[in-house]
Amino acid sequence: MYLIWTNYNLTRCICMNHDGKVLKACAAALFLFALICMPASASQETIEAEVAGIIELADALYDDATTILEETKVINRDANVSDEIKLVSKPIHMASHELEHIAEHIQDDALELQTLVADPVTNRAAIDGIVADIGVNAGNYTALLESQHENVHELEEVVPASHKANAESVHDAAHQAERDAKNLVRSTEALVAALDAGTAAPAPSSPAESPGFGAVAALGGLAAVAYAAHRR
Known part of the structure; x- marks a missing residue:
């Protein structure tokens, strides 16, 4: 400057x-x-912005899972709800526990990314490993959601009026989680693209830090x- x-x-x-x-x-x-001759800093800002988005989506996935967990818990603990209805809600509840665990792993990875991208060139191999891990976990999260797709929709139809709001919250959270998981994958792809653009080795005649x-x-x-x- x-x-x-x-x-x-x-x-x-x-x-x-x-x-x-x-x-x-x-x-x-x-x-x-x-x-x-001015060193470019926009690429680093882009990388950090993508990681911030990944952290936000990881937190959203955890919140989605918690909503499903809490709403199905209300239904399952009500003695007035029939066993037939609980046969629908309990598998969703059990799946939400696992969804929380998967989301926690994604959250840990996202926070580690935040540290590593401070030096994206040196830490590129570690970053790529974490991005791959997030992709696997996002896939597992989505697959688990899909396994409960029919139960989530059936629950809305069979619950009594007293728990209609709970079933609707489960439905909304499940669909929001699907969107968040897809957006997470897109964000990791955008991060990789930003890393590829921002960490490319400069030509010998064009030093990055000083003229x-x-x-x-x-x-x-x-x-x-x-x-x-x-x-x-």
Whole structure:
């Protein structure tokens, strides 16, 4: 940033004091060159934003599972609910326990990603391993939801009016969990794409952190041209 600010002020001074086309061209070149040499940070911001989204979705999956767990618990513990209805609600309840466990694993992985992406180049292998693990867990979560698809819809139809709201909450949470699981997979894919774009090795002639001696020499050459034009 200091390089850009310095060259910007330099070019302003040149353009303010001289109207020649050569001077203006040199000024523009100096400023453009400084912009080119500036290290890019947008890719790192994108990577961190994708991880934040993964964390949010992992938490959502846990909340979805907890909602299913709590709502089916209310139905199962009511002595006035028939055993036939509980035969429908209990498998959903048992599945929700496992859904919570899977979501907890995804949450742990997501938090570890948050630490690792601070240095995505060094930690790329570990990041890829965690992303793969999240994908497996998201698949298991979705498969478990699908195994209870018929029970979730049947529960809405068979529960008494006193527990209609509970069954509807189970239904809504199950469908929301399906969406959250799909979005989680999309977010991990977006993270991988951001990592591929942001951690690509720069060409030797284009250092990532500083313009180096070659850049300084080039800037000096441009400044010399501007000085020569000034002497005229």
